Amino acid sequence: MFTPYISLENTVNIMNNLTQTSSENTRTLSTFDMVQKSLPKRRAAEQRFRLFGLMSILLGLIVLLVLFADITRKGYTAFLQTQVRLDIYFDPAVLNPNNSPLDRSSLGKADYNALIKGALSATFPDVQIRREKNELNAVMSSGAAYELQARVLDDPGLIGKTQSLWLPASDDVDMFMKGNIDRNVEESGRRINNRQLGWLDYLTADNRIAKHFNKTFFTAGDSREPELAGIYGAITGSVLTLVGTFFLSFPIGIATALYLEEFAPVNKWTDLIEVNINNLAAVPSIVFGLLGLAMFINFFGLPRSTPVVGCLVLTLMTLPTIIIAARAALKSVPPSIREAALGMGASKLQTIFHHVLPLAMPGMLTGAIIGMSRALGETAPLLMIGMVAFIIDIPKNFIEPATVLPVQIFLWADSPERAFVERTSAAILVLLVFLISMNGLAVYLRKRYERRW
Amino acid sequence: MNSLQERDTTLTKAMNKAINLDSPHAIKIDRDYKQTVGRITSTHARIVCKNVHVYYGEKQAISDLSLEIGNHEVISFIGPSGCGKSTFLRTINRMNDTIAGCRVEGEITIDETNIYDKGLDVVPLRAKVGMVFQKPNPFPKSIYDNVAYGPKIHGLASDKTEFDAVVESSLRKAGLWEEVKDRLNEPGTGLSGGQQQRLCIARTIAINPEIILMDEPCSALDPIATAKIEQLIAELREHFTIVIVTHSMQQAARVSNRTAYFHLGRLVEVGETNDIFTNPKHPLTEDYITGRFG
Amino acid sequence: MSPSVLLLTLLALSFAGYQTGKRRSLKIAGGKISELHSLPSFYGLYASLWCLIPPLFIVVVWLSLESSWLANSVISGLPENLKVQSNSDRYVTLNDIKNVVSGTTLGTQTDPAILNAAEHYRDLQQISRGLLSVIAIALALAGIYFSSRRINKNHRARNAVERVMTGAMVLCSTIAIFTTIGIVSSVLFEAIQFFKSVPVTDFLFGLDWSPQTAMRADQVGSSGAFGAVPLFTGTLLVSLIAMIVAVPVGLMSAIYLSEFASPGFRAAAKPALEILAGIPTVVYGFFAALTVAPFVRDLGQQFGLTVSSESALAAGLVMGVMIIPFVSSLSDDVMNAVPQALRDGAYALGATQAETIRQVIFPAALPGIVGSILLAVSRAIGETMILVMAAGLAANLTFNPFEAVTTVTVQIVTLLVGDQEFDSPKTLAAFALGLVLFIVTLILNVYALHIVRKYREHYE
Incomplete structure (x- = not known):
């Protein structure tokens, strides 16, 4: 029962110690006693509440960790590529059947696959049946032939010689060597049959199969064959797109921010612009x-x-972000600086370009970098404008068809081949490295040039 | 009584000796714990502060302050802006905990419990030592909920009738009941400034604290509202120990038994209000109350 | 002269103009700069602007009109059998011609009509570019001549330059408005086309969505296949799941970080949490499709539930994680805006921190928090990649989170990707969906921004 103020005269006596409950006097409970009585429950509620908060944060962080760990686990193997060492005889009969003088175009058109087939059957002489031969040839990637072609074109003197070369294996072999294909599964359930398994075991025993750094991944464009696919084309596309975006959006963003912050009168029109910018920042990218x-x-x-x-x-898409950041940067420059410059007879533009803009520049750049990093990760709008096309060539300028890194990730994620999973993950890792370094740069700029007025 | 008076006089002498009369910066403490000057209203000192220092980061806001505050007395703190009187007030219910970088040294005991003890829970402390702020800060809730909030969180009332009773009696004590009884469900933020401040007082007394700290409770109010609050303080002194920080010397003179004068983070003089205003012992106090600065 | 060469030429000319203007002003002043109204560099800028802006304007207008003019004249020159075509065929033909011109299909394209047309196209383009170059360069030279004649001691070159720059700024600031107009008009125009063949009511209230049946252009009558309700419910379902994850977790994280966490923990956890918002959605999509969805499916099997491998639950969960930092940073801002006085009031009454947050700060910040949540909802509705990769394509009218649903954004992508015709109801439907998406998010955004702004003003 709550009895207000009855105990006022007694409190002095009752309240002896704040941390101890005095239970002797049950007749008239003071506020203090009642508070003490409910306190354990309240403190427990407080602890629970805190715990929920902490768990929420931990949940977020754990998901982040799981995501990174999952993608790293899936993707790190893509930086290695299984290669097979074959003793290639650069057979003049295959490369130069007519014994004509060597020229690039005829050398380029020669049947390099035959060299690989020859080397394979030299390694496995018992394979004679046509079907088995095909299975044997499937161990090697079709890219192996291109590599031989490149070597011969590079040095026609190779013709007639024998060289022991590491050449890329096919994606299924690659997957098998990376442990993604289980040999204990029934034969029909895996993409490597028992015969191929035997050959691979032989190659392994003979030290003829090994994993090497996957250069192709960083130097090639897209391909239907996972072991030949690389992200170079996509990265070039991303770089082109980002550079263009930066040179368009940064000046426009700064000009807009300057106008709105320094020149614009406060009226319906500028209000409309402002509402528009804020809204555009939240419009779905698609x-x-x-x-x-x-x-x-x-x-x-x-x-x-x-x-x-x-x-x-x-x-x-990025303009609103850049404008909002640039305006915040301009706002943080104290008016006293403007007044000082104007007071010396500088014109408004001189004031802004000589004093305000340099001081606001780090903040503006930070905003721009954050906008750019968002643009770098953006996929959906680029799907709409057709940047999802399958493009093998590396784009050389702004009007050649291209794709970008996130879209490449999307395309590969859609591919059925098992080997594309690790390549997708690896491409994601590369993308994340770019993003993290951009954000790191932004944080560095902010820390380095942050000024408190 | 005799012994108390005796103590006062000896202390006054000691203090006058301790304080260099020429310079405020030369105030020296000649012993570990300097008793306060002036008669404490009751025989029992409720709040005892010994050699309190308060720092904001590197900056010292209070230096070596010792003061006793008795039961059911109204003591007012006066002094120029920035003299540390509000800071000191906030140390009494540990509201300074909410300020980052604030550090308290020394000892403050309330009813013989050190409130800066490591294991002490501030919740019952603050339930016992209520506070009213400079600017009225009603919660954005209804008038009723504002007053009922304290009893609710502390579990002081359990059903509607009890809540109604405590809300009504608190509002009556705060002199606000007649004005708001028909609109208890309207938001507290819709009241006038003076009413809001009385609502905050009602909110504070609804949990039946024993000590009420008031941090310039009238500085944001007009004279009429101020008069009402002062009248309210006069009524509240029957039930509560009240510590009030004020800018207005007239207010201090009107409401308090004792007055303490703060200067640059130091307690310069404390005594019966009448004495302080008619016969200040320290030149700084005299300068201040005669309006030479401040 | 190709546009890029022309552009470089113009830049070089404008630099020459700058030097001319500067020298001339110095000559007029006889070396005494103080006699000039403006600094010599402003006279230089004045001349270079005169030399640059008119030709640039001409170039931009010319180039933007050129391609449609070229297309029209090339198409009109085609033989009759290729001329009478639907819009989409016309587009394909034109594309073929352009491919020949750019040389990408050199050797593979054999249709003589197309080759002829490509020849024609190339000729016309050459004439057009040549003409443009002549006009632009003439204009630039005229600009230098005109401006340097106007330069004298009292000429206010600085004011003129500043006027131009201010004008440029005004122009830039209107881009935001033009973007909105562009979005509305492009989406609206195509959507109206769509509603000519499929009534609005069928679209908005129809329960059956299967756009693939209307692939053939003559099958316009199959309008029952464009009922978008399953898409709306799918979008709602996934967004709901996402918000169920994001709102409590985001809010509690914000509360913990701003009220309880030690400065050190806060400094480490806050940016770490914000990384979640910086991860591209395509990465989340990959994660949802390859890791979360199978996990959810297997987990469901453990409890005897049949969970689709493209379940709304998996996509929604991942989307929720993505939105956590969005909710938490917005509500953190909002709760920080609650005045300290209210906290003090509660603490002084002896409220615990949790009580203060729950009963004082949270209710006071509620309008702002609602605003932030609405913004988060708008983001969830517009989210695309996670759903394209992890949600299904089948338009199931269901609220069962274990089934596959499809959403508005997924359908927009599926309808438009890889398709080059622009007047079949199928592609136009994407724009109608885009219109709905834009309107809904617009309303949410404007309303949310409005209440957040009102809320801030209230406490300022």
């Missing part, structure tokens, strides 16, 4: 893709699948 498709491709007739359209779309 809508920008629709805009790009309908506007830039269909209406203006810009070429599909090209970095130039990607730049335009990503520019429109």
Whole structure:
């Protein structure tokens, strides 16, 4: 029963110690006693609440860790590629059947596959049946022939010689060697049959099969064959797109921020611009893709699948972020600096370009980098403008069809081959490295140049 | 009584000796624990502060402050801005815990319990030592919920009738009941400034604390609202020990039994309010109350 | 002259203009800069702007009109059998021609009509580019001449330059508005086309979605296949699951970080949590499809549940994780805006930290938190890649989180990717969906931003 103020005269006597409960006096309970009585329960509730908070954060962090661990676990193997050492005889009869003078075009068209087949049957002379031969040849990647071609074109003097070369194995062999294909599974359930298994065991015993650094992954464009696919094309596309986006969005973003922060009168019009910018920052990115498709491709007739359209779309998408960051940076420059410059007779533009802008620049750059890192990871709008095309060639300029790293990831993630899983993960790792270094740069800039006024 | 008076006079002498009369910076403490000056209203000192130092990071806000506050007395702290009187007030219920970098040295005991003891829980401390702030800060809830909040969290009432009773009696004590009894469910933020401050007082007394700290409770209010609050303080002194920080010397003179004068983080003089205002012993106090600075 | 060479030429000319203007001003002043109204460099800039802006304007307008003019004249020059075509065929033909022109299909394209047209196209383009170059360079030279004649001691070159720069800034700031107009018009225009063949009511209230049946252009009548309700419910279901994860976790994280955590923990955990928001959605999609979805399916099997391997649950969970930092950083800001006085009030009454947060700060911050959650919802609705990769394509009208559902964004992507025709109901439907998506997120955003702004003003 709550009895207000009855105990006032007694409190002095009752309240002897704040940390001890005095239970002797049950007749009139003071506030203090009642507080003490409920305190354990409240403290427990407090602890529970804290615990929920801590668990929430830990949950987030654990998911983050699991994500990174999962992708690393899936992807790190892609940086190695299984190769088979074959003793290749650069047979003049195959490479230069007519014994004509060597020229590049005829050498380029020669049947290098035959060299590999020859080397394989030399290693496994008992394989005679046509079907088994095909199975044997399937151990090697079709890229092995390209590599021989490149070597011969590089040095035609090789013809007639025998060399022991490490050549890429096919993706199934690669997967097997990386432990992704279980030999205990029934034969029909795996992509390596028993005969191939035997050959691989032989090669292993003979030290003819090993995993080496996967250079192809960093130097090749896309390919249907996982062991030949690389991210170089996608990275080039990403770089082109990002550079274009930066050079479009940064100046425009700064100009807009300057206008809104330093020049614009406060009226309905600037209000409208502001509402627009804030809203555009929250518009789903795929809508920008629709805009790009309908506007830039269909209406203006810009070429599909090209970095130039990607730049335009990503520019429109990142502008709000950049503008908002740039405005915050401008706001943080104290008005006294402007007044000092204006007081010396500098014009408004001189004030801004000589004093305000340099001080706000680190903040603006930070915002721009964050905008760029978002653009780098963006996929959906680029799907809309056709940057999902299967493109083998490395793009050389803004109007050649290209793809970008995240889209490449999306494409590979969709591919059925088991070997593309590790390549997708590896591409993700590369993308994350780029993103983390960009964000690290932004954090560094902010820390280095942050000024407190 | 005799012994108390005796103590006061000896202490006054000791203090006058201790304080260099020329310079405020030369205040020296000549012994470990300097008793306060002036008669404590009851025989029992409830709050005893010994050699308290308060720091904000590197900056010292209170130096070597010792003071006793008795039961059911109203003591006011006066002094120029930044003299540390609000800081000191906040140390009494550990509200300074909420300020990052704030550090308290020395000893403050309330009813013989050191409130800076490591194992002490601030919740019952603050339930016992209520506080009213400079700017009225009603919660964005209804008037009723504002007053009922304290009893609710402390479990002081269990059903609707008990809550109604405590809300009504608190609002009555705060002199607000007649004004708001028909709109208890309207938001507390919709009241006028003076009403909001009385609501905050009602909120504080609803948990039946024993000591109420008031941090310039009238500085944001107009004279009429101020008069009401002062009248309220006069009524509350029957039930509570009240420590009030004020900028207005008139207010200190009107509401308090004793007055303490703070200067640059030091307690310069404390005594019966009448004495302080009619016969200040320290030149700094005299300068302040005669309006030479502050 | 190709556009890039032309651009470089113009830049070089404008640099020459800068030097001309600067020298001329110095000559007029006789070396005494103080006699000039503006600094010599402003006269230089004045001349270079005159030399750059008019030709650039012409170039931009010319190039943006060129391609449609080229297309029209090339198409009109085609033989009759290729001329009478539907829009999509026309697009394909044009693409073939362009491919020949750019040389990507050199040797593989054998249709003589196309080759002829490509020849024609190339000729026309050459004429057009040549003409453009002549005009642009002439304009640039005229600009230098005109501006340097105007330079004299009292000419206010600085003011003129500043006017141009201000004008450029105003122009830039309107881009935001033009973007919105662009979005609305491009989506709306195509959506209206779509609603000509499929009534709005069928689209908004129809329960059956199977756009593939209308692949053939003459099958416009199969309008029952464009009922978007299953997409809306699918979107809602996935967003709901995401919010069930993100809102409590995000809020509690924000509360813990801002109220309980030690500065050290906060400094480490906050950026770590924000990494979650910086991970590209395609990565989440991969994670959802290859790790979470099988995990959820297997877990469901343990409890005897049949869980689709493209379940809404898996996609929603991953999306929720993605949105956690979004909710937490927004609500952190919002709760920090609650004045300290309210906290003090509660603490002074003896409220514990948890009580203060739950009963004082949280209710006070509620409008702002609701605003943040609405923004998060808008983001969930518009999220694409996770769903494209982890959610299904089948339009099931269900609220069972263990089944596969499809969403508005997934359908937009599926309908538009790899497809080059733009007037079949199938592709147009994507724009209609885009319109719905835009309107819904627009309303959410504007409303959420409005309440957050009101909330901030309330406590400022």
